[in-house]
Amino acid sequence: xxxxxxxNWQVRDEWFDWCRQLTIEELLKNxxxxxxxxxxxxxxxxxxxxxxxxxxxxKEDIKVEFADYNTPKKLKTLSxxxxxxxxxxxxxxxxxxxxxLVAVPWDKEKYIVDDILHHIIAxxxxxxxxxxxxxxxxxxxPVSANLIGRKLH
Amino acid sequence: xxxxxxxNWQVRDEWFDWCRQLTIEELLKNxxxxxxxxxxxxxxxxxxxxxxxxxxxxKEDIKVEFADYNTPKKLKTLSxxxxxxxxxxxxxxxxxxxxxLVAVPWDKEKYIVDDILHHIIAxxxxxxxxxxxxxxxxxxxPVSANLIGRKLH
Numbered sequence: 001x002x003x004x005x006x007x008n009w010q011v012r013d014e015w016f017d018w019c020r021q022l023t024i025e026e027l028l029k030n031x032x033x034x035x036x037x038x039x040x041x042x043x044x045x046x047x048x049x050x051x052x053x054x055x056x057x058x059k060e061d062i063k064v065e066f067a068d069y070n071t072p073k074k075l076k077t078l079s080x081x082x083x084x085x086x087x088x089x090x091x092x093x094x095x096x097x098x099x100x101l102v103a104v105p106w107d108k109e110k111y112i113v114d115d116i117l118h119h120i121i122a123x124x125x126x127x128x129x130x131x132x133x134x135x136x137x138x139x140x141x142p143v144s145a146n147l148i149g150r151k152l153h
Numbered sequence: 154x155x156x157x158x159x160x161n162w163q164v165r166d167e168w169f170d171w172c173r174q175l176t177i178e179e180l181l182k183n184x185x186x187x188x189x190x191x192x193x194x195x196x197x198x199x200x201x202x203x204x205x206x207x208x209x210x211x212k213e214d215i216k217v218e219f220a221d222y223n224t225p226k227k228l229k230t231l232s233x234x235x236x237x238x239x240x241x242x243x244x245x246x247x248x249x250x251x252x253x254l255v256a257v258p259w260d261k262e263k264y265i266v267d268d269i270l271h272h273i274i275a276x277x278x279x280x281x282x283x284x285x286x287x288x289x290x291x292x293x294x295p296v297s298a299n300l301i302g303r304k305l306h
Contacts, residue, residue: 003267003271004274032289032290033286033287033288033290034285109302115156115301116301118156119301122157122160122278122298123298123300125275125279126278126279126281126285129282129283130285132187133185133286134186136185136186142186145275147271147276148268148269
């Protein structure tokens with residue numbers, strides 16, 4: 001699991017670098033498909049990941065507002081902060097809890113920890129795939145999605 | 154690992170169902186970003202997965218040609234055939250081999266089995282994310298990418 005989180009975070013950070021090529025208007029422009037703009041997509045990935053991890057931990061959901069993180073710089077700071085917390089959590093023995101059922105306030109179903117972790121990972125990769133299309137539409141080279149040949153931190 | 158493969162295959166099969174709404178011309182039309190057309194994207198996912206799995210197994214690469222599988226029906230048959238083979242392979246004890254280095258003819262680098270398995274999984278999810286954008290551009294609802302709340306086979 002950890003390898004996928006590291007991969008996702010590295011790809012995400014490379015997309016933050018990629019964002020520097022675009023104006024804030026382009027980053028905030030609503031686009032077809034996906035969840036909205038490029039920057040909102042990154043916000044959504046970060047928000048969903050953190051919310052589920054807190055859910056697994058039995059912690060109260062913290063509502064973050066996009067309006068407070070609507071620049072790449074602010075959003076990267078949020079991403080780094082959450083990554084630090086999640087890294088600590090991922091160091092715990094997940095095998096012990098992976099079959100435990102989790103209830104969260106935003107979903108009426110309960111899910112096991114293992115499925116939630118899989119979900120978080122797939123969720124980010126899926127949305128990053130969407131960014132790659134928008135990137136080509138904007139005539140910019142997208143960040144590589146390759147997992148092999150990528151030096152993970 | 155198996156859970157991600159099952160998830161990917163189920164999502165893939167749902168995209169094959171989704172394809173029925175489109176004409177073959179739309180499915181074969183070259184699109185911006187990604188690897189080409191919708192159908193070629195599905196072919197590419199299938200081809201890449203199978204090639205890497207055969208690479209891990211130390212088997213010779215089998216070259217498949219898109220021209221031989223350029224309808225959803227033909228491609229689904231190929232996908233099913235490969236899935237059966239890969240399922241058998243995934244039943245073996247992967248923990249025993251996961252640190253083994255693998256060399257393949259299409260890449261000058263060697264990679265460990267564990268990284269290749271991660272790569273195959275992320276590769277499919279990424280390209281499926283691309284399909285979801287094209288789907289919205291065509292004004293069709295994309296297949297859900299949720300891993301939770303999805304009844305895996």
